[in-house]
Amino acid sequence: MKKILIVDDENKIRELIKLNLELAGYNCIEAVDGDEAIKKIEENPDLVLLDIMLPGKDGYEISKKFVEKNIPIIFLTAKDSTLDKVSGLKLGAEDYIVKPFETLELLARIEVVLRRYNKEDDIFKYNNVEINFKERTVTKDSEIVELAMQEFELLETLVRNKNLALSREKLLELAWGYEYLGDTRTIDIHIQRLRKKLDWDNVIQTVYKYGYRLEIK
Amino acid sequence: MKLSVKIFLSMSISAFISCILILGMILNKNYNTNIQNENKRIIESFSSIANNFEENFQKYKNVKPEDILHTYNSFYSNEEFRFIYIDENNNENIPKEKNNIPEEILTVKNDAFVSKIVQEEDNYYVYVSTSFNSDISKKIVGIKDITYIYENQSELKIYGIIIISAATIFITLLSFIISKKLTKQLEHIADGAKKISSGNYNVNFKEGHDEFGKVSEAFNKMVDDISSRTNELINLVESKQTFIDNLSHEMNTPLTTIQGYAEYIERANISPENQTKYLQYIQEESKRIKDIYKKLLLLSYKKKNDLEIINHDFNLIIEEVEQQVSQKLSEKNIKLIINNKLNNLECDKTLVQLAISNLILNAFNVSKPNSQIIVNCYEDTNKKIEVIDFGIGISQENIDKILEPFYRVDKARARENGGAGLGLSICKNIMEMHNGSIKIESEIGEGSKFILIFN
Numbered sequence: 001m002k003k004i005l006i007v008d009d010e011n012k013i014r015e016l017i018k019l020n021l022e023l024a025g026y027n028c029i030e031a032v033d034g035d036e037a038i039k040k041i042e043e044n045p046d047l048v049l050l051d052i053m054l055p056g057k058d059g060y061e062i063s064k065k066f067v068e069k070n071i072p073i074i075f076l077t078a079k080d081s082t083l084d085k086v087s088g089l090k091l092g093a094e095d096y097i098v099k100p101f102e103t104l105e106l107l108a109r110i111e112v113v114l115r116r117y118n119k120e121d122d123i124f125k126y127n128n129v130e131i132n133f134k135e136r137t138v139t140k141d142s143e144i145v146e147l148a149m150q151e152f153e154l155l156e157t158l159v160r161n162k163n164l165a166l167s168r169e170k171l172l173e174l175a176w177g178y179e180y181l182g183d184t185r186t187i188d189i190h191i192q193r194l195r196k197k198l199d200w201d202n203v204i205q206t207v208y209k210y211g212y213r214l215e216i217k
Numbered sequence: 218m219k220l221s222v223k224i225f226l227s228m229s230i231s232a233f234i235s236c237i238l239i240l241g242m243i244l245n246k247n248y249n250t251n252i253q254n255e256n257k258r259i260i261e262s263f264s265s266i267a268n269n270f271e272e273n274f275q276k277y278k279n280v281k282p283e284d285i286l287h288t289y290n291s292f293y294s295n296e297e298f299r300f301i302y303i304d305e306n307n308n309e310n311i312p313k314e315k316n317n318i319p320e321e322i323l324t325v326k327n328d329a330f331v332s333k334i335v336q337e338e339d340n341y342y343v344y345v346s347t348s349f350n351s352d353i354s355k356k357i358v359g360i361k362d363i364t365y366i367y368e369n370q371s372e373l374k375i376y377g378i379i380i381i382s383a384a385t386i387f388i389t390l391l392s393f394i395i396s397k398k399l400t401k402q403l404e405h406i407a408d409g410a411k412k413i414s415s416g417n418y419n420v421n422f423k424e425g426h427d428e429f430g431k432v433s434e435a436f437n438k439m440v441d442d443i444s445s446r447t448n449e450l451i452n453l454v455e456s457k458q459t460f461i462d463n464l465s466h467e468m469n470t471p472l473t474t475i476q477g478y479a480e481y482i483e484r485a486n487i488s489p490e491n492q493t494k495y496l497q498y499i500q501e502e503s504k505r506i507k508d509i510y511k512k513l514l515l516l517s518y519k520k521k522n523d524l525e526i527i528n529h530d531f532n533l534i535i536e537e538v539e540q541q542v543s544q545k546l547s548e549k550n551i552k553l554i555i556n557n558k559l560n561n562l563e564c565d566k567t568l569v570q571l572a573i574s575n576l577i578l579n580a581f582n583v584s585k586p587n588s589q590i591i592v593n594c595y596e597d598t599n600k601k602i603e604v605i606d607f608g609i610g611i612s613q614e615n616i617d618k619i620l621e622p623f624y625r626v627d628k629a630r631a632r633e634n635g636g637a638g639l640g641l642s643i644c645k646n647i648m649e650m651h652n653g654s655i656k657i658e659s660e661i662g663e664g665s666k667f668i669l670i671f672n
Contacts, residue, residue: 010470012498016477023485053466078469079462100473103480165484213486 001027002114002121005045007037008076009054017049020103023163034062041069047113052077052088060091067092072113104161104170111160124159126216129198131159145197150176154190158204158214167211221400228392233385240377248370252334255363256343260330263345263359266300270357271349297362304355322346322358340364402429406436418444456621463623467509471502512639516622516646524565524650531559534566535594538573546581552589553577559594562671564651572647575640576604576667583608600671607664616657620645644669
């Protein structure tokens with residue numbers, strides 16, 4: 001499990017990020033200010049979400065400590081001027097997310113940064129099913145399950161956002177991209193096939209009048 | 218043409234012309250005087266020589282006049298003075314020189330003297346003649362070489378030209394330096410003005426008593442005024458930017474929480490207890506936005522005619538404030554001591570109560586449990602309300618900034634207390650609307666004193 005350090009002085013925001021990240025399968029550690037964040041470097045986080053406006057030492061100031069240790073930084077901030085973004089990225093940050101943000105966007109960006117750092121989990125395992133994202137293969141009870149490309153992409157989206165309900169539109173967008181001109185019912189069809197092939201009737205849950213959620217306990 | 222060249226040319230040309238005129242006049246005057254004096258002198262010596270000659274001529278009748286003249290000629294040869302005798306038949310004793318003798322010299326009558334200057338090649342001669350006293354038909358002519366006067370004159374001319382040249386060179390140099398110096402001041406001012414227009418206000422013009430000095434003085438004043446006004450504008454823009462940055466931060470933080478938890482409740486499969494908890498978060502944060510919004514309205518409340526300034530019983534004002542804050546103060550068991558010596562105050566009651574309660578709540582936030590807050594209301598030069606706490610105190614650096622909107626000395630702590638950093642800005646605004654001011658005294662670790670001063 002990847003370890004993510006959340007640095008924000010707002011308790012509620014920290015808690016919110018933590019809740020979401022834990023659902024998505026990340027391990028979270030927290031810090032309320034710059035000094036505590038520096039101490040938490042010892043716990044070797046794989047990535048740090050860093051608020052810029054912090055009491056005491058601000059985010060810019062402590063960012064170099066993380067850069068030195070080759071820990072990727074994503075700035076989280078209410079400042080959204082281009083100048084702020086540029087100075088943040090120049091300091092070696094990997095990305096820059098302006099508050100208020102959408103949870104799915106945050107998760108997607110974390111994933112991209114981790115992939116860039118080759119820190120992404122290549123293999124996801126749940127009970128008797130194993131998914132290898134690198135080789136794009138799925139096995140059930142060690143036997144290869146044949147999946148169409150679209151089915152695999154849909155499965156990957158569900159796994160990456162596990163425990164979060166995704167609307168059919170969102171699934172379309174995340175799995176196959178904006179340009180995909182499909183009916184949302186295509187999603188239903190592919191979900192049915194995935195459930196059947198993986199025997200995941202209870203794992204891929206229908207959220208009434210909304211979409212689907214991959215329920216991993 | 219450049220001003221320096223103009224000054225330089227006009228000065229040198231006028232100096233040159235006046236030198237030539239003066240020198241010409243002096244030389245001319247000198248020449249005339251010399252000629253006159255010489256003429257006079259020649260006539261004087263000639264008259265005595267002529268008399269002497271006439272006497273000898275009478276005395277030695279048997280001696281030829283040429284021979285007598287020869288004696289004179291050889292005697293005066295050192296002085297380049299020669300003499301010619303002309304008899305009653307106009308016969309000269311030295312015929313070869315006849316042509317040179319001017320007519321009017323020969324027409325002399327009685328014992329008068331006639332003189333004339335004649336140029337012969339490079340030489341100048343004075344011809345002077347007179348007739349014998351005894352016989353006016355016999356004449357004697359004196360010829361004196363005065364070339365030396367002309368030589369002197371031309372020598373003087375050369376001197377004069379040298380002097381004029383030297384004087385002209387000197388004056389030219391001087392006028393060059395002066396014109397450079399004058400125009401340099403102008404150039405200096407022009408350069409300074411260029412710098413100012415490019416935004417560099419670090420320019421100082423040399424002041425003085427002449428016109429340039431006065432222009433410089435005016436420029437210096439202008440630079441000061443422009444730079445202070447520009448700085449004012451920059452500060453204004455900066456403080457506006459800071460205000461906007463802070464506002465966006467203050468608004469974005471609760472918005473992030475609201476949006477995030479709403480999304481989370483929608484997407485995640487959560488227990489009813491957690492759902493209630495997160496909905497509460499959303500409510501709290503909505504309240505926070507509402508609070509900031511209300512405070513911002515107060516802060517932008519600037520027009521005086523919106524106020525209701527009338528005479529109020531101050532005892533009533535302070536009693537109501539005490540009631541408003543008592544609940545909050547009891548949370549930390551803080552004692553509020555009020556020493557009121559004011560009977561009345563001309564003010565907008567609601568706003569002044571807000572200012573006082575803001576200060577008391579501010580004091581509450583920094584006070585330790587079981588401590589006290591003192592409010593002194595009195596009148597010395599002005600009516601004053603002091604709020605004193607014994608909390609952590611404020612550093613000088615923070616005192617300067619504490620009245621700025623959204624400024625918080627301790628960000629994390631203030632946030633926990635629900636403050637957005639607007640309370641003191643509002644107090645300041647309220648005092649400004651009352652033509653009053655707010656003063657802060659503080660010592661780190663000792664506590665702080667906030668004074669509202671009414672005018």
